Amino acid sequence: MESMDMFKEVLSDFNHSDLVSLQVEMPGLKLSLTRGSAAPQPTGTASVDPANVSAPAADTKAVASAGAAAVSAQNSGEVKAPAKTENEEHYEPIQCPLVGVFYSAASPDAEPFVKEGQKVKEGDVLCIIEAMKAMNELKAPYDLIVRKVCMENGDMAEFHQVLFEVEKC
Amino acid sequence: MESMDMFKEVLSDFNHSDLVSLQVEMPGLKLSLTRGSAAPQPTGTASVDPANVSAPAADTKAVASAGAAAVSAQNSGEVKAPAKTENEEHYEPIQCPLVGVFYSAASPDAEPFVKEGQKVKEGDVLCIIEAMKAMNELKAPYDLIVRKVCMENGDMAEFHQVLFEVEKC
């Protein structure tokens, strides 16, 4: 991203936050912002940087987590996906490798292949994706615990749509 | 993006924000802005930067020339109105009040009404603008010295085109 784009994004995030000040350094940008009006400015400091005002934050998002000082910008690009919580960090997505219908069980009456919380061995069937009248079994790529089943039985799954969130064992 | 464009964008964003101060560094631009308003600025600091820029952010030009801080790039891109030099500061433009042909003299053989360097009294004729077959005398609005004649005899003059640069006496 170009510096100016980065600047704009940071500024926009800042404007939409209720931060009092923000300082950021990333490749190509070093920026310091202070919102003033009523807020009495710190006085008598040496390296003023109206910085270490801690960020309250109703509306968190990227910038708010800047807490200390610098957005390390690793999730730059499209910050669409909100930062994950501590727990979710461990979960891996199991994505659909083609386009088809998601079946959670072998037949309408059968039990689902897997349930949330279930431990699954590498190679076990997770679900079936039907495409062009062919039933494609999707197998666990490694030992895992199913944390979330993201689809309903019979849903259409797109390429790379997340079917399960799992925890590697 | 060129420095001046970057400057303009940052300034515009600043103007549209409710920031009190802003400091930014990016390739080609290092800028520090402070909004004057009433807010008493922090004093007694060593790394002052934003502080003593007193320019009220409303007037763009004022800010651009904002002494201390950065913007070294004022010759870039399309700086339509280049900053004036010290001397030119004194010169006032005499603009064409209508659309017509500029005549520097009363007739092709006559001496021009005024020459560069000439002292002129308020009310003296500076030139004639012909429009719709009418000869409109343009008179000196005050005592002045003609510093520059900007038109050739017979040129077309647009509305508000600068005809002379003059020095007020």
Added chain:
Amino acid sequence: MLNKVLIANRGEIALRVIRECMDNGIQTVIVYSEADRDSLPVMMADQSVCIGPASPRESYLQMDRIITAAQLTGCEAIHPGFGFLSENPKFAAMCEENGLKFIGPSSSAIADMGDKAKAKEMMKAAGVPVVPGSDGPVSSAEEGKKIAEEIGFPVLIKASAGGGGRGMRRADSADEFIDAFQSASMEAESAFGDGTVYVEKLVVNPRHIEVQILADQFGNVIHLGERNCSIQRRNQKMLEEAPCFGLDDSVRADLYDAAVKAAKACHYESAGTVEFVMGSDNRFYFIEMNTRVQVEHPVTEMVTGVNIVYQQLRIAAGAPLNIEQKDIKIQGHAIECRICAEDATNDFSPAPGKVDFVHFPGGNGVRVESIIYNGAVISPWYDSMVAKIIVQGNTRVQAVRRMRRALAETVIRGIPTTLDIQQAILYNMQFLRGSYTTGFAEKELPAMIRILKAGTIAGEEKRKADVQEESTED
């Protein structure tokens, strides 16, 4: 053809004329006010001359400066666009006197058509239907009643000195007439110090139908069919279509005949429009003639394939018409939506400002006329129209769908626009039936605006809720 033309206008019509000149190898000079220095027409024209400050009175209406600019830049002709000086007979005369071709009719035709009373008289003489009435003051209630019985009820009794609806009464029958007459006259007396009134037929549920005319210097006059411009808000047209939906061909033939007669009666030259008011009985009456190109001319261009501005330039160059009436075939249906920088949810208040982002529609059957671009600034000094979007379809239904699609494609950010309200019109049942009258805006807009407002607020709250949900999820 002409060699060099001065455009004495601004905005999209200036650009329309400049483009047409470029497409035909004609050099262009545009005059502009200081507020329009960075406008697209100024960038596009071969030459430009600043003629004054933003205020139209001091720039676009400065006849001397414009004529001088034309002369000094070596132009042969002046295209006045619409608005500003386009229907000013004095300006047309000044052009004539200064050896400049005014691209439009003669100053006398403009003057004749500009004088409403005279125009009505001329039209009547030429056999063009005009709103029937007393043709002047009525001395007594009895005389008025007799006239009213002749022209048929309902009628309006109007103060000669009147305006703003004062001194005006409606009478639906002979029984009501005497009372209505006296009441109108008394109100006129007290309001204007003059109790004189006249009687005129009241056209119930009128539609605004107009016929496009082309006429050359040799007396050849053809028409290019009609337009329905009945969707108007405070006399400002919002949406126009061609042809008028659901009109009998016999009514059309009469309309066209009347329009051609009107043009011939005033020895018309160039493109012009004869405007009629049409009742629910499909009887129509001359209102006025617009002696210039109109905002909505593209819908006619779309359905006839005739380039009206090109024809104006040809005619001004002294060429005879190169199309005959029999060449004119109406193909399909066209609609124009005027997109204005106005806040429909705030009484359509003009909202000038900077266009942060713009994206226009494209594809088959879609035409855009606009001077905005990314970063353009809409000046508060002039008309609020920022774009015209015009579509053509094989049928009216296809045209409506295409317009919905075209508006859906259009993105204008930074200023409020009438895009949404136009889209709402395209889903309105009265509009879809095609038989709407000039009462459309008053009757239908309020509900649409309520929906827009609700939509906007709901959208706003939905967004807020989403944001909250997001933060709680975190």
Added chain:
Amino acid sequence: MLNKVLIANRGEIALRVIRECMDNGIQTVIVYSEADRDSLPVMMADQSVCIGPASPRESYLQMDRIITAAQLTGCEAIHPGFGFLSENPKFAAMCEENGLKFIGPSSSAIADMGDKAKAKEMMKAAGVPVVPGSDGPVSSAEEGKKIAEEIGFPVLIKASAGGGGRGMRRADSADEFIDAFQSASMEAESAFGDGTVYVEKLVVNPRHIEVQILADQFGNVIHLGERNCSIQRRNQKMLEEAPCFGLDDSVRADLYDAAVKAAKACHYESAGTVEFVMGSDNRFYFIEMNTRVQVEHPVTEMVTGVNIVYQQLRIAAGAPLNIEQKDIKIQGHAIECRICAEDATNDFSPAPGKVDFVHFPGGNGVRVESIIYNGAVISPWYDSMVAKIIVQGNTRVQAVRRMRRALAETVIRGIPTTLDIQQAILYNMQFLRGSYTTGFAEKELPAMIRILKAGTIAGEEKRKADVQEESTED
């Protein structure tokens, strides 16, 4: 009409089809690769289905996934656009087998026309002129000479196993033939291990002329006139016009007749194009039939007023043609310029990237087909064409001027484009004469590119000088 259509394509042709569906109340589903997630067609379609990563092989060519997506979203038909699967008989057959209407001809018509030898045979049988020749291997030089004398010189002797010009010789007369034959055969033997050669007429200074066809399911076939697509660089068309300038009406009649015969011979359905090569003697020969909509279809739409994609949809829905041959009138002249993200000054190397700013032309007679917008990213994975600009004028001269104007209005920043080289073509004398051949690009482009380069460098230096001057003035 159809209710729901899947578009198995991307870029401007996907948008073209989506728009046409919207304009006719047809729901749309687009399939897309991960690289196209933020593309305009994905935003515009009613539904979208991601079918794979950027690589076309893993997305746009994944027949199973596309068919599955169509079935699961309840589509009745698939529009293949051009390129990708549009001329793949297997895909068309798969659609047929899965109860989906393939919007195009039958799989067998695609297969027949895709097999060059078979197509040539069918055309010959149908009385369509094909390039005359030995129609197969020639056993001896003497036999070859006899054939050459029959079809007339100049001829080409070509290796049956050949390619890339090896094993190919030209003979301008009977005298030269024997030597040329032996030399070709020897070269073929050493290059391909197979000395078999055949003889074919050499078309000197050929033009690429093609005829647009529409055919319904009931055997009705009409043509929509011809296009001249002779300005090609490495077999990529750059600029197309309709009609072909300076063709005799008798030649036209023969062309149209041949094209309709060709379509009938393969029981064609939908829109298609019959391509011919035409010599300087105006004799023409069938090359191939494109069994799909073409990039340049808008020029035909502009001059005929027939909406080709709409007709495809109607025909696919099983409707008989609603236009007859006699309804087709060619009005004026149309030109299309393909604007590609390529650096003409660097051997037309594709230059993907982000579009920082875009401004497209508008006004009467100008049409834009493009998926770019401010901030759009041109992917390196696909075709470099970013926009088509199409204009129509009353005459070819007016169309040329209008295109010059339209290109001048167009601003695309952030990526290099072929805008400038297209503008240069519009000022090229050979182009203006209208009689250019497929040799145009090779002959004329180098000089234009030199001028562009010089212009760019000069412009650059001028700018630098200006800046310096400005700074010294300060």
